[in-house]
Amino acid sequence: MNYLNIHTHFPTGNPNLPEIENLYFGQSASGKTPYLSAGLHPWFLQPDNMDAAQAWLEKQLAQPGVVAVGEAGLDKVCDTPWELQEQAFRFCIGLSEKLNKPLVIHCVRAHNEVVQIKKEIRPTQSWIFHGFNKNTDIAAMLLREGCYLSFGASILRDGNHSAEALRQTPAELFFLETDDEQDISIRQIYQKAADIRGISSGELAAIQAANWSRCFAIKP
Ligand SMILES: [Zn+2]
Numbered sequence: 001m002n003y004l005n006i007h008t009h010f011p012t013g014n015p016n017l018p019e020i021e022n023l024y025f026g027q028s029a030s031g032k033t034p035y036l037s038a039g040l041h042p043w044f045l046q047p048d049n050m051d052a053a054q055a056w057l058e059k060q061l062a063q064p065g066v067v068a069v070g071e072a073g074l075d076k077v078c079d080t081p082w083e084l085q086e087q088a089f090r091f092c093i094g095l096s097e098k099l100n101k102p103l104v105i106h107c108v109r110a111h112n113e114v115v116q117i118k119k120e121i122r123p124t125q126s127w128i129f130h131g132f133n134k135n136t137d138i139a140a141m142l143l144r145e146g147c148y149l150s151f152g153a154s155i156l157r158d159g160n161h162s163a164e165a166l167r168q169t170p171a172e173l174f175f176l177e178t179d180d181e182q183d184i185s186i187r188q189i190y191q192k193a194a195d196i197r198g199i200s201s202g203e204l205a206a207i208q209a210a211n212w213s214r215c216f217a218i219k220p
Contacts, residue, residue, distance in 0.1 A: 002016060003190050005178055006104075006177045007022055007152075008179065009179065013032035018033070018035065019186070021037070023037070026056065029065075035065055039103075040053050040072055045084050046080070047084060050084065050088065068128075069092050069103050070102075071105065071130060074114055075106060075107070076108055102128060102216065105127055111134070111141065128148040139168065149166075149175075155192050156188065156189070167197055176189045176193055
C-alpha cells in the first residue's frame with residue numbers, strides 16, 4: 001500500500017511512498033520525488049530579500065511537478081516583521097489562486113489572523129494547515145472554514161492534543177506528513193493515525209488516496 005506524505009523537507013526517494021518535497025526560498029529540488037511545493041516561509045524573509053524571494057518563487061512554481069504553493073503563512077513567534085510576513089503570505093495566496101494550486105500553510109499562533117484573511121479573500125483553492133498541532137477548538141474553527149488539516153509527528157507524542165483533533169477531523173479534510181523529521185517515517189504516522197481514528201490501515205490509505213486526488217489531481 002502507498003503511504004502518501006503531503007509535506008517533507010527530506011524525501012526518501014522511495015517510489016512507493018509518493019511525497020511532496022517542500023522548498024524554502026533559495027532551495028532547489030532534490031530530484032528524489034516528482035512532486036514539489038514551493039513558498040515564502042515567514043522564517044526566511046527580510047526587507048531586503050523580498051524582491052528576490054518573490055522572483056525565486058515565481059520561477060519555482062513554473063516547474064513541472066509543482067502541485068502546491070507553500071509553505072506560506074504567519075508566525076507570531078519568529079522575528080520577521082509582521083507586515084513583511086503578511087505581504088509575503090498575500091503574495092503566495094495570489095499565486096495559489098492564479099495557478100490553481102492549493103496553499104500549504106505554516107501558522108504559529110496566528111490562526112485567527114489567517115482565518116480573517118481567508119474570509120476577506122474567499123479563495124477558490126484549498127488551504128491546508130500543515131503540521132497541525134493544536135487543540136480541537138482551533139481545529140473546529142479551521143474545519144468550519146473548509147480548511148484541511150495535515151498531521152505529523154505531534155500525534156505520536158502521548159497525550160498531545162493534536163491526536164484528539166485528528167480523531168474529530170472529518171475523513172475528507174485531513175492529510176499526513178513528516179515535515180522536517182528525519183527519524184520518523186510516514187509509515188509510523190499512518191499507523192498511529194489509524195489507531196487514533198480506530199480504522200484499518202486499508203481504510204486510512206483509501207481516505208488519503210481520495211484526498212490526494214481531490215486536492216492535488218494526483219492519482220496515487
Ligand atoms: Zn515544513
